[in-house]
Amino acid sequence: MSNFRLQDRDVYKNNTINFLRCINFFNMESFLPQICEGLQHMSECVFVVLCQIVGTSQQVTMRREMIDIAEMIDRRITHHGTITMMVSGSQREGFRLKGSDIDIMFWPNNQCVIMDASQSEYYNTANTALILSESSESPPGFTLLRFPTPFADPVVISACVRMNNRLYTSSSLYRELTCSSVVPNSTLHGPCSSGILDGKEYDFAYCFVSDFWPPSVSLSTDRCHSWPNPQVVDDIVRNGCHFVAIGHPLGPHENEEWRISFSRAEYKLVSSMNHCQFLTYGLLKLFLKEVLNQQSDETSKLLCSYHMKTTVFWTIQQNTLPHWSPQNLLGGFWLCFKLLLKWVYEGICPNFFIPQNNLFLTKVHGSAQNRLFLQLNEFYKKGLACLLQSSSIRSYIIDILYNPTLSICMMMSEVDYDVEVADESTQCYYTIAQPCHITKYIHMIEQFVESPMTQYQVVVLQKFTSYVLHLTSFLLQNMYTFAGVNKQLYIAVKISCHMLKLAAKVGCISDMLYIAMYYYKTLRYSEALSVLEMTKVKLAQPYLMYRGSVDRERYNESVGGQSWSTKRRQAVAQDIILSPKICYISELLPEQQSALQNRSIRLMIPVFVMLHFLKFLCYRHIDTTSSQAALNELQVLIHHDQGMYVNNLFRDISWEILGICQQMTGNLQAALYSYQQSLAQYPFHRIQTATQRRIHDVVQSTLHQ
Known part of the structure; x- marks a missing residue:
């Protein structure tokens, strides 16, 4: 310019x-x-x-494809009776404008809305609660939701009201009951729970889903002569709609009515x-x-x-x-x-x-x-x-x-795309509700591998694959440790180590820390420290890409032109994800139990925090001087980091880990301070129960000294 x-x-x-x-x-x-x-x-x-x-056409396509495949995977691993989620709004459509909020819709997958009683024949009513839409008395775009059969969900029961001797669910009551169920300290904004997470505004909406298209909707192939094309219209109609918890201010039943949401249909229109x-x-x-x-x-x-x-x-x-x-x-x-x-x-x-x-x-x-x-x-x-x-x-x-002859050139470098791909992939989370179904997830991965996929979808599948391999490895170890059969344990350990190494090959640098965690859990401290030293060297490379930060020139010199898989393995690091249902490190069990009790679906630990934490734990059994040095590095990181290595949302668990290490060394005053700092952070991981218990233990120990 x-x-x-x-x-x-x-x-x-x-x-x-x-x-x-x-x-x-x-x-x-x-x-x-x-x-x-x-x-x-x-x-x-x-x-x-x-x-x-x-965004360029390529960027927008990449954003959409990565969210699409992540949600396709999540829907397949979500089991009956759990909550399904869907990214919606501008984020889903492919926008990443500054100040844009994050819209996510949640709905129970064992409750469905039907438009007519005859549609009940498509469902197994033994495990699916049917909700009947009655829109005759409501303004266009709104409806009442009636339960024709008894219903056991406690939230829905609490939100029910009786009108004309029939049971309806009240949108206003349902909205209040679900407002803080996903994120604490939310406020009501329309049908959503709203607030700010890590500087970004969010709108989370609890809703109900319908597999059917409302009869009042005029979208049809007859109306759409030029746009959208008939295939898009058919796809929209086939995928149904949602009902969000807000009534029409001028309707006869404002507090009971629900608004019909076409979020999924709108996304398909924008994509077309x-x-x-x-x-x-x-x-x-x-x-x-x-x-x-x-x-x-x-x-x-x-x-x-x-x-x-x-x-x-x-x-x-x-x-x-x-x-x-x-x-x-x-x-x-x-x-x-x-x-x-x-x-x-x-x-x-x-x-x-x-x-x-x-x-x-x-x-x-x-x-x-x-x-x-x-x-x-x-x-x-x-x-x-x-x-x-x-x-x-x-x-x-x-x-x-x-300057009428001026031309503006649009040049995006390879590293610019890589930064965005890495950032988008970190947004792809999975909720594996039942670890016992791991074999189904592995079979599902096989099916995806055999189907045609874009390069961006492969990135998401690779991340999911490494996540499943981590879970399977620790799940096997937990199962056969308690079984007490040496031969079975030996085989399980061998298989687990192989899977963790395979995960590191399809994953990124930080996936090596799962190998170190496994070695520590199986008392192989020297082997764990060897892996940690290799990981530390890789994380210290000047071309490391972590949380969107990277030296572009050195990154291009080192891995430019190579496949994304190679780049991930050699130059990309991401935070560590732990399922609260599986034991990885016994020292974190209270935090996992607290998260599980408070319906948090994962612990996310900054990669450098986990590196120092594992070094501290391993060296405690080998070299106390080196253990103290690792603790000092961890303390400097958490006390002085300005958000570069420790995300603000992950500071609760980071301070907690520092406190655990300090308590283990007997430095109770420092541990107490760290636990108090953990409580003072945003409760992203919902570990407050564990933190308060640890504070109580520290105070009791101090009194007995």
Whole structure:
């Protein structure tokens, strides 16, 4: 991008605005040829800029594919009677914009909503509770949920109310009961539990699922002539919908009604967009955040990202712009903006799936509606010059207009993609509810290996494979240790070691720590220390990639051009994941039990914390001086790290581990301080019960000294 003096920008400012005002009403055929050419060039440049901000087609594809395969795996390993989760919203769609929240939906997989009593024939009612949707008395897009048969779930029973001698589940009661069940200290926000985790806002929604498409929904192949195509429509209808716990403010049963959610369908629609359409959606999101919501307090909360998404859906389907390409991206934006302006003027924003459901009904009306329309109309008068108020793209537009021949190059290096792939893979977690079903998981891995997969899906499968191998190894060791049969134990140890080494081959550097953990657990301290020293050397390499931090030049020199599997094995480290149901290190059993009691599904320990912890434990049996040195390194790391090696969310378990080591050496005052620090952190791992018990033990020991 060329640079020029500030006064030069001022000279060309009026020319910029005048040029953009020329295309106020946006009719490509009416433009002078030179204006058309200039607009096309600007659109192409903005397209490239948005690729930098929103993501290239390859990046967006990678993000979606990795979430898709992770959830496909998670659904297959989730057993009946447990909770299913689904990433939704902008994160699922492929956005990674700064400030975007994380939306996750949870639902019980042994409870299903049906639209008609006749649909019950598709279920085994002995183990699946059926919920009947009754929408005749509710506004479009909302329904009541009735239980035609007795139900045993304690949360659902507590949320039930009786109306007309029938039992319904109250959305307001259900929302309150489930608000803090996933993350402590959450607050209610619409149908969701909301809060901030590690600087990121989240919205977690407990809901119910239906395998059927609501009869009131108008999406059909008859309506969709141009977009989406019939295959997408069939796929959407076949995958059903969800019901989230919030009623219509103007409905007759606001506290009991549930809103029909089309989150899964919306994701499929967004995925069916071409990249230009997706970037137009991204530009609308940026415009909303950086321009529209900055006008006044009165109007800043009236429009939301969902309105922008709905605008794009309708604009694409109406086919007013037959060809969406980089050359007419700004044209697509302007058509969406005009449709939004029309909706605000009329006070009607039709839901894409149920047009009778007016999304503006409860917010955009009266004086607020008038004020919002006047603001939008002022932007309309400015034409595309309104984009100059967007902080993300303003300077690019001015540069392009100052130098019409300017071209913006979009270059993403290999390491940039690798950083994002590594980061995305760390977001792929799995909940193995029953370790006894390990053989099924291994068989499932075999099926995936034999099926066609993209390179990004292979990354996720490799991570899952290493996770299953870790679990299987320690599970075998636990089983045969208690069996007390030497020959069986010998075979189990041999198989376990082989699986852990295999996991390290398909995993990353930090997977070697599971081998060290296993050696420590089986009293092979010297072998564990040998593995730890090798791991320490690898973690000290200047090209290490950990938590998005990497020396790009050295990384490229060392592993550039190699396969991702090789890169992971030689240059990538990730945090250690422990299932609370399996014993890895006996010293952490109280923490695992506390996490399990409080429904935490994993312990996540920073890789460098685990490295020093294991060195301390092993050296205690060999060399007390080296053991103290390892403890000193651990103490310096936890006391002085600024988030580079110890994630803020993992500081509770990190302080806990430091306290355990200090207590083992007899330094009770230091241990007490560390445990208190653990309690003071965000309770991400829900280990407070263990921490409080350890504090009690330390205090009692101090009193008896």
